[in-house]
Amino acid sequence: MAPIRRLVLDVLKPHSPSTVKFARNVADASGVVGVNAILLETDREVQNIRLVTEGEAIDADEVERRISDLGGTVHSIDEVVAGEQTVEPRDQPQDWLPP
Amino acid sequence: MAPIRRLVLDVLKPHSPSTVKFARNVADASGVVGVNAILLETDREVQNIRLVTEGEAIDADEVERRISDLGGTVHSIDEVVAGEQTVEPRDQPQDWLPP
Amino acid sequence: MAPIRRLVLDVLKPHSPSTVKFARNVADASGVVGVNAILLETDREVQNIRLVTEGEAIDADEVERRISDLGGTVHSIDEVVAGEQTVEPRDQPQDWLPP
């Protein structure tokens, strides 16, 4: 099957280990060349981060295993790019209209 | 007829198979060089994703067949690019005015 | 007269033929190098699409004839670019002010 080039995950994690540790650990997964983690929300017990992983052929199973090994949970898969070339998402006119 | 260079589909799918599997499988369709799938909405039974496929000559029938083989339904065709060159959509002033 | 380099049309069409067929058919018109079609609105009987055609010297009459041969109607001409060079539209400050 076509290789995965980008994987964006919505992750719930405890406060510790820190987001720094999460990002560095996931960046060591096979096929990953870089990771971006931004904080979306924080409350007393958990943090909600968005984890973007990029590479030529990301091992998605290893990425998810590393997240759960660090105590995190994948809440949703928000974006996937697969194939020989990176394809960007497209806006639609209705995206920016009030519902 | 002119070749298809981009096809953007609004797809309803069950939670399983995952979006990762969807994107990789569609990326293997004839004439497709890459796929982007973003999650638009999720509820208990189904997920709504936007699937962007790009290539030099996309086999639209095979793309739709792969989607339905995976249990998905094409809800609407949101964007099509056809021809020798890729043409981008145009905004109109009324697009960003309140209705 | 100066050649047409871009033509943006607001088109009403029946659900069938599909937007894929529309885009590919119009892309075969004389002087057209590419077509972009996005879905603006859909209801039970008709679909409203925006059709962007680009080229060095678009045959506007053939584009409109192909649209009507496929059962579509040109609701309005939303943008026209003519001349030796492509000129982009300009925003005005009042465009983004509330009315």
Next chain:
Amino acid sequence: MAPIRRLVLDVLKPHSPSTVKFARNVADASGVVGVNAILLETDREVQNIRLVTEGEAIDADEVERRISDLGGTVHSIDEVVAGEQTVEPRDQPQDWLPP
């Protein structure tokens, strides 16, 4: 006096001749290399279009004469660029604040 490099006009026109004819005709004016016409508003009798003309030394009088020969009226001059180089407009912070 310094040459005109861009001229943006707010034009009222009857439905016929079409915007296609307007754009092509104005693009033939002396010193004009390209024209962009977008539709701003349409009602039963008239259409309101924004006409952008670009060139190295636009003959503004000929542009206006061609518009009136086609039955159009210049409602306002919305942007003028003059000189050896093209200068873009500047936003001010108050532009995007509520009034």
Next chain:
Amino acid sequence: MAPIRRLVLDVLKPHSPSTVKFARNVADASGVVGVNAILLETDREVQNIRLVTEGEAIDADEVERRISDLGGTVHSIDEVVAGEQTVEPRDQPQDWLPP
């Protein structure tokens, strides 16, 4: 003192002379390589335009004298760039927050 590279003025002017004449005349000022004039507001007696002048060493006094010779008034100085290099303005997070 450091040379002026950009000067943005908020100008009130009578309807005549036209914005075309204003822009061309100011573009002839010493040190100016180009002028952009956009219409901000118009009422029965006056027009409010934003005049952007760019150059390597703009003679600000001559620019203001030309404006007043044409019957215009500088309502405010909205942006000034001075020095060996052009520096762009910076947004601050509070710029796009409701007051």
Next chain:
Amino acid sequence: MAPIRRLVLDVLKPHSPSTVKFARNVADASGVVGVNAILLETDREVQNIRLVTEGEAIDADEVERRISDLGGTVHSIDEVVAGEQTVEPRDQPQDWLPP
């Protein structure tokens, strides 16, 4: 573990030392090539700044130690980039929808 390439921190600091001193001091941390500090909020006792540090291999512990040596507190870790390449965050459609 993979190196840290960007670290964005939400920092609370007393008015003195100034943001200038903070930025310069943190920029001297090991593996840091540059720092950006913007003011988010200010009140009588404290200031809230966002501190962006970039480099090939940022020593996150030293960055945090320098901040606390200057009397600051890290309120949250807002973004982390780790790996061989810099990966940018991704927007999701729900980011710009009303909640």
Next chain:
Amino acid sequence: MAPIRRLVLDVLKPHSPSTVKFARNVADASGVVGVNAILLETDREVQNIRLVTEGEAIDADEVERRISDLGGTVHSIDEVVAGEQTVEPRDQPQDWLPP
């Protein structure tokens, strides 16, 4: 300590000397290659301007001394860039959410 590459100041100044004089005078400070000054607000007695200074090694003390010599007051330090390379600020998702 690491050199300052950008300094953004929120400045209150009397109407005279003009913003032109302010920008040119500050641009002569040691280590400054260019200045941008935009008008944020004006009332009867004072003007509020945002002053952006850029350079390889800005002498922040001289910049502040020049501002106060011209009768201005630094109301806040809004952005500081320090180090070998220029680092841009980062948006966070919460920046564009309603509070």
